[in-house]
Amino acid sequence: xxxxxxxxxxxxxxxxxxxxxxxxxxxxxxxxxxxxxxxxxxxxxxxxxxxxxxxxxxxxxxxxxxxxxxxxxxxxxxxxxxxxxxxxxxxxxxxxxxxxxxxxxxxxxxxxxxxxxxxxxxxxxxxxxxxxxxxxxxxxxxxxxxxxxxxxxxxxxxxxxx
Numbered sequence: 001x002x003x004x005x006x007x008x009x010x011x012x013x014x015x016x017x018x019x020x021x022x023x024x025x026x027x028x029x030x031x032x033x034x035x036x037x038x039x040x041x042x043x044x045x046x047x048x049x050x051x052x053x054x055x056x057x058x059x060x061x062x063x064x065x066x067x068x069x070x071x072x073x074x075x076x077x078x079x080x081x082x083x084x085x086x087x088x089x090x091x092x093x094x095x096x097x098x099x100x101x102x103x104x105x106x107x108x109x110x111x112x113x114x115x116x117x118x119x120x121x122x123x124x125x126x127x128x129x130x131x132x133x134x135x136x137x138x139x140x141x142x143x144x145x146x147x148x149x150x151x152x153x154x155x156x157x158x159x160x161x162x
Contacts (some may be wrong), residue, residue, distance in 0.1 A: 087130055089113030106137030106151050120147045122157030 059066045062118040089112070104118035119137030120126045126134050126142040136142050139148035141159075148159035 087112055087132070089115075091115065104137075106140075109135040109137070111135075121151055122147055122149065122155050 049146040067122050091113070106121040107120045108116050112132075116133065120134040120140075121137060122140060123133070124136075124147050125145055126136050126147050133145065136147035136149070137151055139151055140147045140157075142148075143159040144162040145162055146157070148157050150156040
């Protein structure tokens with residue numbers, strides 16, 4: 001959604017800048033002042049044309065600066081949505097006490113940090129962001145946060161409907 005809004009904003013800016021440049025090239029951008037205007041120094045009784053912007057170069061430069069500012073702002077608004085951090089890995093190749101006490105019943109899997117963990121069995125919790133709740137053992141898969149399928153010793157759990 002944010003990407004669509006930013007893309008539309010950039011498109012609108014491009015169209016506006018293009019239109020202003022086009023009007024400037026045609027000579028259509030002028031400011032009208034009346035003879036009674038405080039800045040008017042001549043005493044003629046008709047309207048005078050005074051260019052708002054002195055040169056095309058100045059207009060083009062302003063357009064590019066404006067476009068750069070709007071584009072940069074749109075990109076900066078998009079960046080936080082695209083960047084995310086992962087869990088901090090306190091140790092690598094760590095062996096959990098549970099693995100030393102008895103072999104893992106459903107096998108061994110690697111976690112986000114590359115550490116060996118006991119795999120989860122049928123009906124046990126699993127998944128989550130970065131698999132913080134664990135990964136299922138061989139022959140099983142994680143459905144709606146629980147391991148489904150059959151383990152190597154034919155213990156089975158049906159998948160759940162979310």
